[in-house]
Amino acid sequence: MATKLGEHLRDRLRTFGLMAPSVAQCSVGAALAWVIATQLLGHARPFFAPIAVLICVGVGLGQRLRRVIELVVGVSLGVGVGDLLVASIGSGPWQIALVVGLAMSAAVLLNSGALFVAQAGSSAVLVATLLPPGDTGGLDRMLDALTGGVVGIAAVALLPASPFAIAAKHASGVLDALSTVLEKCAEAIEKRDADLAAEALEEARGTQAVIEEFEQALETSREIATISPLHWHRRARLSRYESAAVPVDLALRNARVLARRTLAALGETSPPPTTLATSLREVSEATLLLQLELGAGREPQLARQALLAVAARQRPDRLGFSADVILAQLRSIVVDLLQATGISNDEATAALPPLDFTPP
Missing domain, CATH: 1.20.58.220 (Phosphate transport system protein phou homolog 2; domain 2)
Incomplete structure (x- = not known):
């Protein structure tokens, strides 16, 4: 039993050593994306910027460049549908159902990628629940997503795992x-x-x-x-x-x-x-x-x-x-x-x- 536990611990430590650069990329990139969005772009609540870094970089394996594109387009679609409808019909349970359903349906018709569809739906939820009706920050949120994606790619390039x-x-x-x-x-x-x-x-x-x-x-x-x-x-x-x-x-x-x-x-x-x-x-x-x-x-x-x-x-x-x-x-x-x-x-x-x- 002790031998198996030791082997398991060594395996987890090796895995951590392999993934440590990705953890550093996420940590540094999220903070940098927030600073850029708040200080350079002047956005008050740029929550999509650090989130975009985490989704772009991740701590696993995958296609980062494709994830950036799906993230930005998915967020843009969700924000656009959400802003358009919430400004007209307000916010509430049935409005959330409608906004999410329409955003995800549009995403599936455009691209069935899981990340793309999920980002369209989650962005629509955030617009419909956290942001006040009539808020006109849709373009800002798209820029936040793009900022986070670009920072994520830069983190991969400058703080790369081997x-x-x-x-x-x-x-x-x-x-x-x-x-x-x-x-x-x-x-x-x-x-x-x-x-x-x-x-x-x-x-x-x-x-x-x-x-x-x-x-x-x-x-x-x-x-x-x-x-x-x-x-x-x-x-x-x-x-x-x-x-x-x-x-x-x-x-x-x-x-x-x-x-x-x-x-x-x-x-x-x-x-x-x-x-x-x-x-x-x-x-x-x-x-x-x-x-x-x-x-x-x-x-x-x-x-x-x-x-x-x-x-x-x-x-x-x-x-x-x-x-x-x-x-x-x-x-x-x-x-x-x-x-x-x-x-x-x-x-x-x-x-x-x-x-x-x-x-x-």
């Missing part, structure tokens, strides 16, 4: 998951343990969320590297993760099939040979080597060499139905990971001895 660190953290989770699945399948074959194979299959089935987080992290990393001059020099290092993303996703998909077949094979009279376990473990270790080299910002040459060595040993011998399926999936994973190291599909495929039979 795009490479974001990509590396999430890629590490993906490669760890792939390595774990292969290792558990290897151990299950060696021990003839169906329970271990079931654990491997469960692990493999739970990897889709990790892949999606990695893809979103890459999107955010690309955005930061584009916006922030401080990280333009990291584009080459980041490109290795971008090149590896699709092949690693395919490798995990193949690992799911491999784990499912491993579980089925251990219930048959002729289980797969332990030589397959050796190959699985070697690929698992090469996956961790790929993780280390990418994380260090190096060309993954050692991982490539290890995978090429494994590929050369995958002889096209018939091993039985289930074992043949496992072998076919293993060969596919090797090709995927070789592409993740930066070589072409043709080169990766050529590294494998040709099959003289069609896998089942």
Whole structure:
């Protein structure tokens, strides 16, 4: 229990370290947006300015530039509808329902983005409930939203999180998951343990969320590297993760099939040979080597060499139905990971001895 708590605490601290720049961006940006709106623009209650910074920057992953556009247009739509109607019909329960309904309906018709629709509705609520009828500050509130958005982008550019660190953290989770699945399948074959194979299959089935987080992290990393001059020099290092993303996703998909077949094979009279376990473990270790080299910002040459060595040993011998399926999936994973190291599909495929039979 104490070990798990310690691991959880370390994981939370690592996550905080990764997100600390975003927290700083939000804090400094919100205060700066308020100062600009009050001191330079002369707005008395520019609540949309700091809110816009928080929505634009956030502490998670996403498309900041798109969020700024949706925020400003959504606020403008909500404020416009709200100002127009509240000035005519006043404020109250049914007026709020009407204003919000019309603002959100207009937003859905224009753009179904969740942030856009939510901002149109929430802005209409604020106009209908907090501001007195006849208030003519609609343009000011639009400027506040724009101010906050611009400050948010500036905060991302001048106080940036490391795009490479974001990509590396999430890629590490993906490669760890792939390595774990292969290792558990290897151990299950060696021990003839169906329970271990079931654990491997469960692990493999739970990897889709990790892949999606990695893809979103890459999107955010690309955005930061584009916006922030401080990280333009990291584009080459980041490109290795971008090149590896699709092949690693395919490798995990193949690992799911491999784990499912491993579980089925251990219930048959002729289980797969332990030589397959050796190959699985070697690929698992090469996956961790790929993780280390990418994380260090190096060309993954050692991982490539290890995978090429494994590929050369995958002889096209018939091993039985289930074992043949496992072998076919293993060969596919090797090709995927070789592409993740930066070589072409043709080169990766050529590294494998040709099959003289069609896998089942």
